[in-house]
Amino acid sequence: MNAPVTVDDYALPETVALEAEAGIPRPSETQAAPRTRKRGAEFYKPFHYLLLVYLFFYCSRIPEMIPALHAGLLLQPLLLIGMIMTGTTKTIYQSPVGRTMIWFTGWMALCIPFATWKGGAFDQFTIALQALVLIFFMTAFIRSIDDCYRVIFVIALAMTTVGILSLVIGGGREGSNRLGLGTGNDTLSDANFLALFLIVGLPLIWFSASVKKGLMRVVMILAVIPVLAGAARTGSRSGLLAIGAGIIFFLIFATMKQRIILVGGGLVFLILAGALLPPNILGRFTTVFQANSSAAEEAAESAETRKMLLGKSLDMTLHHPVLGVGPGQFMVAEAKEAMKAGHRGVWHYTHNSYTELSSECGIPGLIFYLAAFWRAYRGLTPIRDRYPRASTRRAAMFVQMAVLISAIGAFFLSIAYGGILYAILGLSAALQLAVARERREKMLEQAPMAAAA
Numbered sequence: 001m002n003a004p005v006t007v008d009d010y011a012l013p014e015t016v017a018l019e020a021e022a023g024i025p026r027p028s029e030t031q032a033a034p035r036t037r038k039r040g041a042e043f044y045k046p047f048h049y050l051l052l053v054y055l056f057f058y059c060s061r062i063p064e065m066i067p068a069l070h071a072g073l074l075l076q077p078l079l080l081i082g083m084i085m086t087g088t089t090k091t092i093y094q095s096p097v098g099r100t101m102i103w104f105t106g107w108m109a110l111c112i113p114f115a116t117w118k119g120g121a122f123d124q125f126t127i128a129l130q131a132l133v134l135i136f137f138m139t140a141f142i143r144s145i146d147d148c149y150r151v152i153f154v155i156a157l158a159m160t161t162v163g164i165l166s167l168v169i170g171g172g173r174e175g176s177n178r179l180g181l182g183t184g185n186d187t188l189s190d191a192n193f194l195a196l197f198l199i200v201g202l203p204l205i206w207f208s209a210s211v212k213k214g215l216m217r218v219v220m221i222l223a224v225i226p227v228l229a230g231a232a233r234t235g236s237r238s239g240l241l242a243i244g245a246g247i248i249f250f251l252i253f254a255t256m257k258q259r260i261i262l263v264g265g266g267l268v269f270l271i272l273a274g275a276l277l278p279p280n281i282l283g284r285f286t287t288v289f290q291a292n293s294s295a296a297e298e299a300a301e302s303a304e305t306r307k308m309l310l311g312k313s314l315d316m317t318l319h320h321p322v323l324g325v326g327p328g329q330f331m332v333a334e335a336k337e338a339m340k341a342g343h344r345g346v347w348h349y350t351h352n353s354y355t356e357l358s359s360e361c362g363i364p365g366l367i368f369y370l371a372a373f374w375r376a377y378r379g380l381t382p383i384r385d386r387y388p389r390a391s392t393r394r395a396a397m398f399v400q401m402a403v404l405i406s407a408i409g410a411f412f413l414s415i416a417y418g419g420i421l422y423a424i425l426g427l428s429a430a431l432q433l434a435v436a437r438e439r440r441e442k443m444l445e446q447a448p449m450a451a452a453a
Helices: 015-022 037-042 045-060 071-086 096-114 118-141 145-168 191-211 214-233 237-253 256-276 279-286 294-319 330-340 353-360 362-378 381-386 390-409 420-452
Strands: none
Touching: 045 071, 045 118, 045 145, 045 420, 071 118, 096 118, 096 362, 096 420, 118 420, 145 191, 145 214, 145 390, 145 420, 191 214, 191 237, 191 390, 191 420, 214 256, 237 256, 237 279, 237 390, 294 330, 294 353, 330 353, 353 362, 362 390, 362 420, 381 390, 381 420, 390 420
8 A cells, every 4th residue: 555645735646657557548659539529428418417316216225115216227228228329338348347347247147057046046146237237337427527526426415315314214124123224125224234335425425525615515514414323323333343444544544634523523423422322232332342241142142143154154165166156045055055964044144245255156256356346446546646636536535435444344244246335336437437538638638739849
């Protein structure tokens, strides 16, 4: 990792170094851009705004609570048509993140014929394929850095909506006293899922607050309150660890002023949380440090279950290291093995996206997935450190923080095949492409002047 620097105190980049890191051709290697390019570039705008609507519904999970809405069914065909009309179907191949996720999805398809239950594996594959389409859309219709700012703002609004709805409507899994949103099989009815969604949204809310002005800046600052309150009410220990990692990252790369604001705000939040949270929720958080706490017996049992599932998923990985037992088939395979041994299966997910992948798609599937996250994280570093525009450096830092939080949250949840992780991967890929595109266009504009001089 590069040496820590503050967000607002960067030196201007070395042109040659940035060209090498971003993979941008030098002026001598480029040709003048055709005059018709701008007209074609603007044609994508209507589809960009359709993408914003689609992303809001995708990240807020509102269609799960209102099935009659059919947001995906209505918007996906339009966006697919837009990709064909604008000639952007292959844009994803320009992104290392996008290419890696295509390889990952292809490997999933290869695992299906060897799955424990082929029908269930195919169903899981279709879910992952739809999530991959989201990355296609994002790389196709997020063309500029300003487009990236709008997408960050929309995802921040989606997470704010989730936070407000969770506090107003509530919900949760049956028999649980922890905060959720929705009921039954709704994604966010699980408290841990809700916590991750909200915490991933925090850096995007902070960035939006830093670039907005006037009333909207006040709104985005206030949006932190329901998001943090909702995350605290979930009692999610994995969420606590994820936000802790995000805070450490922020403290390393933020300015001194930002550090003071974060530390001061964090202390106020901790005091309020200690005073207002129910004892059972506070008791859950103590199990991060003391798993046998008598005040959190349910949480301690949950921790033991997770350890058991981790062991089983690792054991399954050792027995099926190449193709796994099929996408989404850990529960079925574990139950079959338990039946052979004469006892009942646990019928639980792995509660760990990485062992979920290694046991269900083999070690190659896990490698592809980890490579995508690494490229999503590492590809933002040169932008965060050396891009000339301060707001773009901040955007890279906050998106990188969201990638880190997502990767840590994935360690405690079975969410490898879709959802918010894909949205964050797509956002990182789109931001990297937008920065490379802007620099390339500037070099194309400067090339004739350099030649004339």
